[in-house]
Amino acid sequence: MILSRMENSRLVEAAVLARANAHAPYSNFAVGAALECEDGTVFTGCNVENLSFGLTMCAERVAIGTAVAAGQRAFRRIAVVAATDVPISPCGACRQVMAEFHPALKILSATLDGKTEEFTLDQLLPRASTGILNRP
Numbered sequence: 001m002i003l004s005r006m007e008n009s010r011l012v013e014a015a016v017l018a019r020a021n022a023h024a025p026y027s028n029f030a031v032g033a034a035l036e037c038e039d040g041t042v043f044t045g046c047n048v049e050n051l052s053f054g055l056t057m058c059a060e061r062v063a064i065g066t067a068v069a070a071g072q073r074a075f076r077r078i079a080v081v082a083a084t085d086v087p088i089s090p091c092g093a094c095r096q097v098m099a100e101f102h103p104a105l106k107i108l109s110a111t112l113d114g115k116t117e118e119f120t121l122d123q124l125l126p127r128a129s130t131g132i133l134n135r136p
Helices: 005-019 059-069 092-101
Strands: 031-037 042-046 075-082 106-111 116-120
Touching: 005 031, 005 042, 005 059, 005 075, 005 106, 031 059, 042 059, 059 075, 059 092, 075 092
Parallel strands: 075 106
Antiparallel strands: 031 042, 031 075, 106 116
């Protein structure tokens, strides 16, 4: 499925709005995410830092956790937004969590000034559905 600019801009805008709620007092690196489910429902998330950085929750995982808590399991795409010069991509932990639900998830990464890149999760995390045990 090819995504239209209007659809992309709507999802990116939801991620921008979510980013405004980020709790990033240590890194000052606020990230927002907007996850679109197969039924069109959108769940947002922002990063929530912790002084113990290992406990920090990324925006993507917050959005996915919120969707799962609401009973959703089928995702179409996710937008991720940060104030960077080039679009960011999800970290390895987020990629693996995304793969749990949709190994070919579409990822739209954007900057606040409108630069965008599109990926599929398969491009960022090949063979994610087989895991480290290489199971089919």
